[in-house]
Amino acid sequence: KAGVTQTPRYLIKTRGQQVTLSCSPISGHRSVSWYQQTPGQGLQFLFEYFSETQRNKGNFPGRFSGRQFSNSRSEMNVSTLELGDSALYLCASSPTRLRGDSYNEQFFGPGTRLTVL
Amino acid sequence: AQSVTQLDSHVSVSEGTPVLLRCNYSSSYSPSLFWYVQHPNKGLQLLLKYTSAATLVKGINGFEAEFKKSETSFHLTKPSAHMSDAAEYFCVVTLRTGNQFYFGTGTSLTVIP
Numbered sequence: 001k002a003g004v005t006q007t008p009r010y011l012i013k014t015r016g017q018q019v020t021l022s023c024s025p026i027s028g029h030r031s032v033s034w035y036q037q038t039p040g041q042g043l044q045f046l047f048e049y050f051s052e053t054q055r056n057k058g059n060f061p062g063r064f065s066g067r068q069f070s071n072s073r074s075e076m077n078v079s080t081l082e083l084g085d086s087a088l089y090l091c092a093s094s095p096t097r098l099r100g101d102s103y104n105e106q107f108f109g110p111g112t113r114l115t116v117l
Numbered sequence: 118a119q120s121v122t123q124l125d126s127h128v129s130v131s132e133g134t135p136v137l138l139r140c141n142y143s144s145s146y147s148p149s150l151f152w153y154v155q156h157p158n159k160g161l162q163l164l165l166k167y168t169s170a171a172t173l174v175k176g177i178n179g180f181e182a183e184f185k186k187s188e189t190s191f192h193l194t195k196p197s198a199h200m201s202d203a204a205e206y207f208c209v210v211t212l213r214t215g216n217q218f219y220f221g222t223g224t225s226l227t228v229i230p
Binding site for chain 2: 043056092106111
């Protein structure tokens with residue numbers, strides 16, 4: 001089974017631009033989560049999508065948005081980029097997202113490294 | 118609310134000696150706990166998970182962790198460190214019925230030859 005894939009792997013943008021990152025989950029996984037990793041803040045949860053609906057959202061400004069398609073692929077968008085948005089953005093997929101499930105391991109992709117100049 | 122505290126930001130061991138990476142958690146409800154490893158410029162790989170079965174959990178590459186509810190701890194151990202174990206390790210807590218992961222700040226493990 002192919003793992004979680006993220007494209008592109010590297011991006012360089014300038015302040016004020018916008019960017020779209022893509023994530024393809026493991027086949028059959030319906031839950032996709034996004035995380036931001038920076039040296040100063042560590043790993044922070046952005047949002048989670050399940051069946052095209054945002055189920056959870058972290059504490060990030062509205063410039064950060066996402067969506068999920070019917071095939072479970074997900075995109076996240078960052079508008080009006082700031083220098084502080086430079087980070088590794090990780091996507092993770094999970095096999096289940098039903099209440100009462102005790103099994104909720106997440107499988108991570110390699111990440112997209114975004115540099116804002 | 119859920120959170121984890123990784124008690125050491127950096128651990129250094131000699132090759133062949135035991136590894137201990139400490140993690141304490143806080144959770145309002147029954148938690149699931151995970152340890153992930155991240156090698157440089159790579160994504161996160163699951164080492165092991167606790168989801169209410171046995172309290173002593175065995176993972177990949179000889180790692181194991183013990184869930185101690187009374188101490189709210191989930192420390193990661195390995196009897197003998199290998200050079201390839203050098204990486205960043207993250208302790209993670211989530212609710213059993215939830216899918217939002219709460220990461221610790223990470224422990225950087227250095228293995229000295």
